[in-house]
Amino acid sequence: MIRLRDVSLKPAGVGQPVLHSMTLSIPQGEFRWLLGPSGAGKSSLLRLLTLGARPASGQMDILGTSVTGASRGALRNLRRRIGFVPQDYRLIGEWTVFDNVALPLRLRGRSERDIRQEVFSVLEWLDVAAHAHSRPTILSGGEQQRVAIARALIGRPDILLADEPTNALEESQARRLLSTFQELIDLGTTVIVATHNESLVREAPAQSIMLRDGTLDPQAIAP
Amino acid sequence: MSRRVSPGLRSGSLPLLVALMTLLAGLALAGLSGIQSLAEGWSQAARSAATIEIPTDIPNASDRTEALVHALKALDGVTNIQKLSTDKVQDLLAPWLGQPVGSHRGLPGLSLPEVLIVAHTRGIDLSATVHDALPEAIVQEDLQWGQRLERLGTSLTGCAWLAVILIAAIATLSIGITVRRSVAAQKRAVDIVHSLGAADLTISSHIAGRAALLSFLGGVAGLILLTPLTTSLATTLSPFAHQSALPAAFPTTLDGWWTTLGILPPSLLKELGALPFIAACLGWLTAQGVVLVWLRRLP
Numbered sequence: 001m002i003r004l005r006d007v008s009l010k011p012a013g014v015g016q017p018v019l020h021s022m023t024l025s026i027p028q029g030e031f032r033w034l035l036g037p038s039g040a041g042k043s044s045l046l047r048l049l050t051l052g053a054r055p056a057s058g059q060m061d062i063l064g065t066s067v068t069g070a071s072r073g074a075l076r077n078l079r080r081r082i083g084f085v086p087q088d089y090r091l092i093g094e095w096t097v098f099d100n101v102a103l104p105l106r107l108r109g110r111s112e113r114d115i116r117q118e119v120f121s122v123l124e125w126l127d128v129a130a131h132a133h134s135r136p137t138i139l140s141g142g143e144q145q146r147v148a149i150a151r152a153l154i155g156r157p158d159i160l161l162a163d164e165p166t167n168a169l170e171e172s173q174a175r176r177l178l179s180t181f182q183e184l185i186d187l188g189t190t191v192i193v194a195t196h197n198e199s200l201v202r203e204a205p206a207q208s209i210m211l212r213d214g215t216l217d218p219q220a221i222a223p
Numbered sequence: 224m225s226r227r228v229s230p231g232l233r234s235g236s237l238p239l240l241v242a243l244m245t246l247l248a249g250l251a252l253a254g255l256s257g258i259q260s261l262a263e264g265w266s267q268a269a270r271s272a273a274t275i276e277i278p279t280d281i282p283n284a285s286d287r288t289e290a291l292v293h294a295l296k297a298l299d300g301v302t303n304i305q306k307l308s309t310d311k312v313q314d315l316l317a318p319w320l321g322q323p324v325g326s327h328r329g330l331p332g333l334s335l336p337e338v339l340i341v342a343h344t345r346g347i348d349l350s351a352t353v354h355d356a357l358p359e360a361i362v363q364e365d366l367q368w369g370q371r372l373e374r375l376g377t378s379l380t381g382c383a384w385l386a387v388i389l390i391a392a393i394a395t396l397s398i399g400i401t402v403r404r405s406v407a408a409q410k411r412a413v414d415i416v417h418s419l420g421a422a423d424l425t426i427s428s429h430i431a432g433r434a435a436l437l438s439f440l441g442g443v444a445g446l447i448l449l450t451p452l453t454t455s456l457a458t459t460l461s462p463f464a465h466q467s468a469l470p471a472a473f474p475t476t477l478d479g480w481w482t483t484l485g486i487l488p489p490s491l492l493k494e495l496g497a498l499p500f501i502a503a504c505l506g507w508l509t510a511q512g513v514v515l516v517w518l519r520r521l522p
Contacts (some may be wrong), residue, residue, distance in 0.1 A: 036423045053417060054522050072423065075522070079301050092230070092412045106228045151419075208517035 002159065002190060007058035009048050015141040017056060018044045018215045026192070028063075028158070033103075033186050033201050034194035035212035042190045045211065046161050049192070051075050063158055075124040080108060080183070083157030085165045091136040097123070097147050098132040104155040108111040122150045141168040149177065153184075160184060163194045166200060172175065178204050229429035230412040232510065233405045237434065240401065241502050243429045244394040247389055249495055251455055255383035256491040262376020263478055264372060270369030271302075273349050274359045279339040282446035288337055291356040295339075300347035309340040338492025358446025372391025391505065398509040406517050417521050426512035431507045453495065 002025070009019040019041050026032055034042050047053050048060070048139065060067040065078055065217070067146040083104075086103065091100050095208040098119055105115045126146040128139075136144050145168040152160060160181070166174035178200070181191045201208070277288050295301050307315075312335050343347060353362050408415060416426060484492065 020317060028340060076420050076422055078238065078420075079418060090411075090415050090418075092415055093229055094230070094412065103228065104419050107425070111463070 001028045001061070001063060001088050003059075003061040004055075005059040007048070007055045007060050008209060009044055010056040012046075012052065017214065018033065019048065021058070022216050023058075024209060024216060026098050026190055027183055028190055029188040031191045031204075032193075032207045033206055033208040034211070036217075039194040039213075040211040041214040042211055043163060043211075044214070046163050046192075046194060048086070049161055050082055051079050051161070078103065078208070080155065083152035083155060083160040083187060085145075085148050085152045085160075085162035087163040087167070089136070089149055091144060091151075093135060096133050096138070097128065097136055100136060100147060101150045101154055106150060108155065118154060119150075122154050123147075123151070126150050142170070142173075145169060146163045146173070155178070156184075156187070156189075160189055160191045163189075164195055164197075165193060166195065166197060174200060175203070190208040229416050229426045230400045230409045232402060232430045232433035233408060234401045234417035234434075234437065235403050237398065237437045237506075240397050240446060241394065241441025242448060244249070244390055244397070245442045245498050247500055248390045248394075248498060249445065250452065251386040251390060252494050252498075253453060253487075253491060255380060255387065257456070257489050258376065258379045258383055258495075260488065262372060262379065266369045269372055270371075271343055273341045273343065273348070275341060275353055277337040277339070277357060278359050279334045279337055281359050284337070287357050288339075289445050291338065291360065291486050292354065294352050294356045295341060295349065298343075298347065298349070298352060300344040301341060301349075301489070302344065303342040305340040305342075307340065309335060311334045312338050313337070316414065316472055321460065323391060344361040380385040388500055391501075393435040395505055398434065398438065398506050399513045402430065402510045403514045403517065406430065413518075414521065417518065423515055425516045426518060428510050430514050431510035434510035435503040435507035437505035442502035445502075446495060446498060449495065453487065454480060454483055457486045 004022050007019065007022045008017040010017040015061050016056055017165055022045070034045065036042050044053075049062070050064075055068060058068075063081055065074055067078070069073070070078070091097075094141070101117045101123060102120045105118060105129055105155065110118075121134065123132055126149060128143050128146050128150065131139055131143060133148075139147065145165065149162075149165060152162070166177060169177065174197075182204075184193055233486065275291075281287070290481070292304055292306070295304055313320075315338075316335070343349065349364075350362050353360050415424060417423075
């Protein structure tokens, strides 16, 4: 469950808020497209929802925890329940693909044996298992994107957020990813995908969150 | 496969930095140890000695001096009495009286006193015995000199400790700056790990563990650099040591080197041996502090 009430986001050193008085509610296990032109605030909203920033004002609850007054420990635990596929992949270049993908499980204290099994399983599914021991910097954009997707999926998050997760994927891979999102939703995961890809939105009709100039366009919250 | 949960510490210069700091700290500790030993020795010697001057122009001076010596020897706590020869007294007074001319001693019309140096255990009062036997004699307890030497020793020891503390402070600052730079250089990786839910302590402990290891290695390197200097110090101290079969020169064999190091005070050897561990602790604590403070910026 994600609930925002009158939330604004104002990054340090920026005069004007980048998100204004945003109010929305997404029940657990639902899918939303996050749409809007460049600069509308999609990345800022995702940053807020991945707990990369705290709201300047308003009330934000994620998975039953009030983010506004949460302790660092509570935020840390929430972050472990959120999977994120960033647009720039955000992989650690000095680590191997395996270590990058294994990180969420290691942070949860899982055994290396389980981690190895799960990491290879997800890497094989995404067709990047052959690169498990390579550094991500030598991979193509599409391969890096699949590694980032693997890292987001591996912890079976309660919330999955993705920023343009298909822009470096082939069409068949993009469709496969959408079906994976659907499987996660069936398992109770909330999925929010920011995209400019209109054909993808047409292919999987769902409610959308439309942003414009840092505010929510209420007319667009509909299939 | 190593279990990676956080970026480590990237710093090639840290071991070198710590090695140099260890070298400086080792030198300061060696100096401190030397000062302490010397000050203690001098103070001990001065506190347990007294000088008795006996005028020679008094009746029966020689007999009464002998009687005084007997009386002093009979005292509990007197360990040695040394009667200075006239030549020695003349030498001691030469700065004031000038060198003797021919067979004449002292100044014309002024005879040189007899001087007794009495070594005793601390706490004994010679004045009563001396004045009973020879009221004209003057007793000068060297206690005052002992106290002055002790004060000098204490202030020199304080200076040496100050040097050790300053070196530790500079080392802490340098390690802190190095860690800070390393974390800033890996800001992106730290951000990623943090955003995936890594605890601040997980990140800081990972970096601090690496800082401790590099500091320990630097400390060991510093000790290796320090070895020729400590060996040289031990060789210099060897004439003062009460050991048999002491090496006469800089040792060239491992056995000789080991024997030479044995001359150094055991406390100094323990302190030097502890330096790499102290460096590791300092590295760990500093890195923990710096990284934890740095992480507070993240939401």
